[in-house]
Amino acid sequence: MxxxxxxxxxxxxxxxxxxxxxxxxxxxxxxxxxxxxxxxxxxxxxxGGQLVNSYSRDIDVIEKSYGMDTARMLGSMMFEGGEIIRERIKRYQIDCDYRPGGLFVAMNDKQLATLEEQKENWERYGQ
Structure with missing residues:
Protein backbone atom coordinates (compact mmCIF):
# COMPACT_ATOMS: atom_id res chain seq x y z
CA MET A 1 0.00 0.00 0.00
CA GLY A 48 -29.52 17.49 -15.80
CA GLY A 49 -26.69 20.02 -15.93
CA GLN A 50 -28.70 23.09 -14.98
CA LEU A 51 -27.33 25.85 -12.79
CA VAL A 52 -30.39 26.72 -10.71
CA ASN A 53 -30.41 29.20 -7.84
CA SER A 54 -33.04 27.73 -5.54
CA TYR A 55 -33.78 25.61 -2.52
CA SER A 56 -36.47 23.01 -1.99
CA ARG A 57 -38.42 25.66 -0.05
CA ASP A 58 -39.36 29.18 -1.07
CA ILE A 59 -37.36 31.90 0.64
CA ASP A 60 -40.40 33.21 2.56
CA VAL A 61 -40.90 29.74 4.07
CA ILE A 62 -37.27 29.81 5.19
CA GLU A 63 -37.86 33.24 6.76
CA LYS A 64 -40.93 32.02 8.67
CA SER A 65 -38.90 29.16 10.15
CA TYR A 66 -35.55 30.85 10.73
CA GLY A 67 -36.02 34.64 10.49
CA MET A 68 -35.16 37.38 8.01
CA ASP A 69 -31.40 37.42 8.67
CA THR A 70 -31.06 33.71 7.94
CA ALA A 71 -33.29 33.96 4.87
CA ARG A 72 -31.16 36.83 3.50
CA MET A 73 -27.94 34.93 4.21
CA LEU A 74 -29.20 31.76 2.52
CA GLY A 75 -30.56 33.74 -0.42
CA SER A 76 -27.21 35.44 -0.86
CA MET A 77 -25.36 32.12 -0.64
CA MET A 78 -27.64 30.64 -3.27
CA PHE A 79 -26.68 33.29 -5.81
CA GLU A 80 -23.03 33.23 -4.73
CA GLY A 81 -22.85 29.52 -5.56
CA GLY A 82 -23.84 30.17 -9.16
CA GLU A 83 -21.31 32.98 -9.41
CA ILE A 84 -18.54 30.68 -8.15
CA ILE A 85 -19.34 28.18 -10.89
CA ARG A 86 -19.43 30.85 -13.62
CA GLU A 87 -16.11 32.26 -12.40
CA ARG A 88 -14.48 28.82 -12.41
CA ILE A 89 -15.70 28.11 -15.94
CA LYS A 90 -14.02 31.33 -17.05
CA ARG A 91 -10.84 31.03 -14.95
CA TYR A 92 -10.11 27.42 -15.87
CA GLN A 93 -11.43 27.75 -19.44
CA ILE A 94 -13.74 24.79 -18.91
CA ASP A 95 -15.12 23.57 -22.22
CA CYS A 96 -18.80 23.16 -21.43
CA ASP A 97 -22.13 24.15 -22.88
CA TYR A 98 -22.92 26.76 -20.23
CA ARG A 99 -25.50 29.21 -21.53
CA PRO A 100 -26.94 31.72 -19.06
CA GLY A 101 -30.65 32.29 -19.17
CA GLY A 102 -33.88 30.63 -18.31
CA LEU A 103 -37.59 31.10 -18.13
CA PHE A 104 -40.20 31.18 -15.43
CA VAL A 105 -43.44 30.23 -17.14
CA ALA A 106 -47.02 30.51 -15.92
CA MET A 107 -49.76 28.61 -17.71
CA ASN A 108 -52.66 30.17 -15.82
CA ASP A 109 -53.54 33.07 -13.52
CA LYS A 110 -52.81 31.11 -10.33
CA GLN A 111 -49.31 30.22 -11.53
CA LEU A 112 -48.74 33.82 -12.62
CA ALA A 113 -49.74 35.05 -9.15
CA THR A 114 -47.28 32.59 -7.60
CA LEU A 115 -44.46 33.83 -9.85
CA GLU A 116 -45.27 37.45 -9.04
CA GLU A 117 -45.22 36.63 -5.32
CA GLN A 118 -41.86 34.88 -5.66
CA LYS A 119 -40.44 37.86 -7.56
CA GLU A 120 -41.63 40.24 -4.83
CA ASN A 121 -40.09 38.00 -2.18
CA TRP A 122 -36.69 37.95 -3.90
CA GLU A 123 -36.77 41.73 -4.31
CA ARG A 124 -37.56 42.02 -0.59
CA TYR A 125 -34.51 39.87 0.17
CA GLY A 126 -32.29 42.03 -2.02
CA GLN A 127 -31.95 39.72 -5.01
Missing part, protein backbone atom coordinates in the same frame (compact mmCIF):
# COMPACT_ATOMS: atom_id res chain seq x y z
CA UNK A 2 1.30 3.43 -0.94
CA UNK A 3 1.58 6.14 1.71
CA UNK A 4 0.54 9.68 0.77
CA UNK A 5 1.01 12.85 2.82
CA UNK A 6 -1.16 15.93 2.39
CA UNK A 7 -2.49 18.91 4.29
CA UNK A 8 -6.13 17.98 3.67
CA UNK A 9 -7.77 14.76 2.54
CA UNK A 10 -11.19 15.20 0.93
CA UNK A 11 -13.37 12.10 0.93
CA UNK A 12 -15.68 12.01 -2.08
CA UNK A 13 -15.17 13.17 -5.65
CA UNK A 14 -18.60 14.67 -6.30
CA UNK A 15 -19.43 18.34 -6.69
CA UNK A 16 -18.99 19.18 -3.02
CA UNK A 17 -15.74 17.25 -2.59
CA UNK A 18 -14.17 18.58 -5.78
CA UNK A 19 -15.27 22.14 -5.08
CA UNK A 20 -13.83 21.92 -1.57
CA UNK A 21 -10.58 20.42 -2.85
CA UNK A 22 -10.21 23.11 -5.53
CA UNK A 23 -10.93 25.90 -3.04
CA UNK A 24 -8.31 24.50 -0.64
CA UNK A 25 -5.74 23.97 -3.41
CA UNK A 26 -6.25 27.55 -4.61
CA UNK A 27 -5.49 28.65 -1.03
CA UNK A 28 -2.17 26.78 -1.14
CA UNK A 29 -3.05 23.54 0.62
CA UNK A 30 -1.72 20.19 -0.59
CA UNK A 31 -4.98 18.29 -1.17
CA UNK A 32 -5.76 14.66 -1.93
CA UNK A 33 -9.23 13.53 -3.05
CA UNK A 34 -10.32 9.99 -2.23
CA UNK A 35 -13.18 8.56 -4.28
CA UNK A 36 -14.46 4.99 -3.91
CA UNK A 37 -15.58 4.66 -7.52
CA UNK A 38 -14.71 7.36 -10.04
CA UNK A 39 -14.89 11.15 -10.01
CA UNK A 40 -18.48 12.30 -10.40
CA UNK A 41 -19.82 8.75 -10.13
CA UNK A 42 -22.78 9.30 -7.78
CA UNK A 43 -25.50 11.92 -7.88
CA UNK A 44 -23.04 14.56 -9.17
CA UNK A 45 -22.72 12.65 -12.44
CA UNK A 46 -26.43 12.02 -12.81
CA UNK A 47 -27.92 15.48 -13.02
Missing amino acids: KSISCDVCVVGGGYTGLSSALHLAEAGFDVVVLEASRIGFGASGRN
Whole structure:
Protein backbone atom coordinates (compact mmCIF):
# COMPACT_ATOMS: atom_id res chain seq x y z
CA MET A 1 0.00 0.00 0.00
CA LYS A 2 1.30 3.43 -0.94
CA SER A 3 1.58 6.14 1.71
CA ILE A 4 0.54 9.68 0.77
CA SER A 5 1.01 12.85 2.82
CA CYS A 6 -1.16 15.93 2.39
CA ASP A 7 -2.49 18.91 4.29
CA VAL A 8 -6.13 17.98 3.67
CA CYS A 9 -7.77 14.76 2.54
CA VAL A 10 -11.19 15.20 0.93
CA VAL A 11 -13.37 12.10 0.93
CA GLY A 12 -15.68 12.01 -2.08
CA GLY A 13 -15.17 13.17 -5.65
CA GLY A 14 -18.60 14.67 -6.30
CA TYR A 15 -19.43 18.34 -6.69
CA THR A 16 -18.99 19.18 -3.02
CA GLY A 17 -15.74 17.25 -2.59
CA LEU A 18 -14.17 18.58 -5.78
CA SER A 19 -15.27 22.14 -5.08
CA SER A 20 -13.83 21.92 -1.57
CA ALA A 21 -10.58 20.42 -2.85
CA LEU A 22 -10.21 23.11 -5.53
CA HIS A 23 -10.93 25.90 -3.04
CA LEU A 24 -8.31 24.50 -0.64
CA ALA A 25 -5.74 23.97 -3.41
CA GLU A 26 -6.25 27.55 -4.61
CA ALA A 27 -5.49 28.65 -1.03
CA GLY A 28 -2.17 26.78 -1.14
CA PHE A 29 -3.05 23.54 0.62
CA ASP A 30 -1.72 20.19 -0.59
CA VAL A 31 -4.98 18.29 -1.17
CA VAL A 32 -5.76 14.66 -1.93
CA VAL A 33 -9.23 13.53 -3.05
CA LEU A 34 -10.32 9.99 -2.23
CA GLU A 35 -13.18 8.56 -4.28
CA ALA A 36 -14.46 4.99 -3.91
CA SER A 37 -15.58 4.66 -7.52
CA ARG A 38 -14.71 7.36 -10.04
CA ILE A 39 -14.89 11.15 -10.01
CA GLY A 40 -18.48 12.30 -10.40
CA PHE A 41 -19.82 8.75 -10.13
CA GLY A 42 -22.78 9.30 -7.78
CA ALA A 43 -25.50 11.92 -7.88
CA SER A 44 -23.04 14.56 -9.17
CA GLY A 45 -22.72 12.65 -12.44
CA ARG A 46 -26.43 12.02 -12.81
CA ASN A 47 -27.92 15.48 -13.02
CA GLY A 48 -29.52 17.49 -15.80
CA GLY A 49 -26.69 20.02 -15.93
CA GLN A 50 -28.70 23.09 -14.98
CA LEU A 51 -27.33 25.85 -12.79
CA VAL A 52 -30.39 26.72 -10.71
CA ASN A 53 -30.41 29.20 -7.84
CA SER A 54 -33.04 27.73 -5.54
CA TYR A 55 -33.78 25.61 -2.52
CA SER A 56 -36.47 23.01 -1.99
CA ARG A 57 -38.42 25.66 -0.05
CA ASP A 58 -39.36 29.18 -1.07
CA ILE A 59 -37.36 31.90 0.64
CA ASP A 60 -40.40 33.21 2.56
CA VAL A 61 -40.90 29.74 4.07
CA ILE A 62 -37.27 29.81 5.19
CA GLU A 63 -37.86 33.24 6.76
CA LYS A 64 -40.93 32.02 8.67
CA SER A 65 -38.90 29.16 10.15
CA TYR A 66 -35.55 30.85 10.73
CA GLY A 67 -36.02 34.64 10.49
CA MET A 68 -35.16 37.38 8.01
CA ASP A 69 -31.40 37.42 8.67
CA THR A 70 -31.06 33.71 7.94
CA ALA A 71 -33.29 33.96 4.87
CA ARG A 72 -31.16 36.83 3.50
CA MET A 73 -27.94 34.93 4.21
CA LEU A 74 -29.20 31.76 2.52
CA GLY A 75 -30.56 33.74 -0.42
CA SER A 76 -27.21 35.44 -0.86
CA MET A 77 -25.36 32.12 -0.64
CA MET A 78 -27.64 30.64 -3.27
CA PHE A 79 -26.68 33.29 -5.81
CA GLU A 80 -23.03 33.23 -4.73
CA GLY A 81 -22.85 29.52 -5.56
CA GLY A 82 -23.84 30.17 -9.16
CA GLU A 83 -21.31 32.98 -9.41
CA ILE A 84 -18.54 30.68 -8.15
CA ILE A 85 -19.34 28.18 -10.89
CA ARG A 86 -19.43 30.85 -13.62
CA GLU A 87 -16.11 32.26 -12.40
CA ARG A 88 -14.48 28.82 -12.41
CA ILE A 89 -15.70 28.11 -15.94
CA LYS A 90 -14.02 31.33 -17.05
CA ARG A 91 -10.84 31.03 -14.95
CA TYR A 92 -10.11 27.42 -15.87
CA GLN A 93 -11.43 27.75 -19.44
CA ILE A 94 -13.74 24.79 -18.91
CA ASP A 95 -15.12 23.57 -22.22
CA CYS A 96 -18.80 23.16 -21.43
CA ASP A 97 -22.13 24.15 -22.88
CA TYR A 98 -22.92 26.76 -20.23
CA ARG A 99 -25.50 29.21 -21.53
CA PRO A 100 -26.94 31.72 -19.06
CA GLY A 101 -30.65 32.29 -19.17
CA GLY A 102 -33.88 30.63 -18.31
CA LEU A 103 -37.59 31.10 -18.13
CA PHE A 104 -40.20 31.18 -15.43
CA VAL A 105 -43.44 30.23 -17.14
CA ALA A 106 -47.02 30.51 -15.92
CA MET A 107 -49.76 28.61 -17.71
CA ASN A 108 -52.66 30.17 -15.82
CA ASP A 109 -53.54 33.07 -13.52
CA LYS A 110 -52.81 31.11 -10.33
CA GLN A 111 -49.31 30.22 -11.53
CA LEU A 112 -48.74 33.82 -12.62
CA ALA A 113 -49.74 35.05 -9.15
CA THR A 114 -47.28 32.59 -7.60
CA LEU A 115 -44.46 33.83 -9.85
CA GLU A 116 -45.27 37.45 -9.04
CA GLU A 117 -45.22 36.63 -5.32
CA GLN A 118 -41.86 34.88 -5.66
CA LYS A 119 -40.44 37.86 -7.56
CA GLU A 120 -41.63 40.24 -4.83
CA ASN A 121 -40.09 38.00 -2.18
CA TRP A 122 -36.69 37.95 -3.90
CA GLU A 123 -36.77 41.73 -4.31
CA ARG A 124 -37.56 42.02 -0.59
CA TYR A 125 -34.51 39.87 0.17
CA GLY A 126 -32.29 42.03 -2.02
CA GLN A 127 -31.95 39.72 -5.01
